[in-house]
Amino acid sequence: MKNLLIIGVTIFMFFFKSSSNANYDRIFYDFKINSISGELINLNDYRGKPVLIVNTASYCGFTKQYEDMQELWDKYKDKGLIVLGVPSNSFNQEKKINNEVKEFCEVNFNVNFPLTEITNVKGDNAHEIYKWAKDNYGKSAVPKWNFYKILINKEGKVEDTYASLTKPTSKKITRKIESLLD
DSSP, rough: OHHHHHHHHHHHHHHHSOOOGGSSSSGGGGEEEEBTTSOEEEEGGTTOOEEEEEEEOOTTTTHHHHHHHHHHHHHHGGGEEEEEEEETTSSSSSSSHHHHHHHHHHHHHHHSSSSBOOOOOTTTTTTTTHHHHHHHGGGGSSSSSSTTEEETTTSSEEEEOOOOOSSSSSSSHHHHHHHHHH
């Protein structure tokens, strides 16, 4: 009886482990967001590719993670990964002007992966991408701090989320990315 209960609980947990099985009305690729230079980024252009979306901030203690984000971009972009930086002042640690953020990222970290304009990532004023992630994946998709990571799978659904402390080049993230790229 005990073994049957364990099997039942395991099966239950397997089916409800992740909200990536949520009944999405829209997928990530249905959205648009402005780039840091003001052009529209149509996320449909990334269709079929996994996307690591990271809310960033210039004055945060985790800012060195830009280096890891660039490393991921350099290593996996030719295999299909998109790294998307989303500068945000939601935690009061970002510059006020897009051009200043762009220059900061390029000069200090040689960033050449896509960056969005300064964007709200939590609360009522959050960009619709972040509202969508919360609606479909739950509270774990809401950034708790700067450099919070959301991994989107090839189907345009939230695959997983990662805390600010988790480096973009951690085995936890890179293994998941590699599994999505296979």
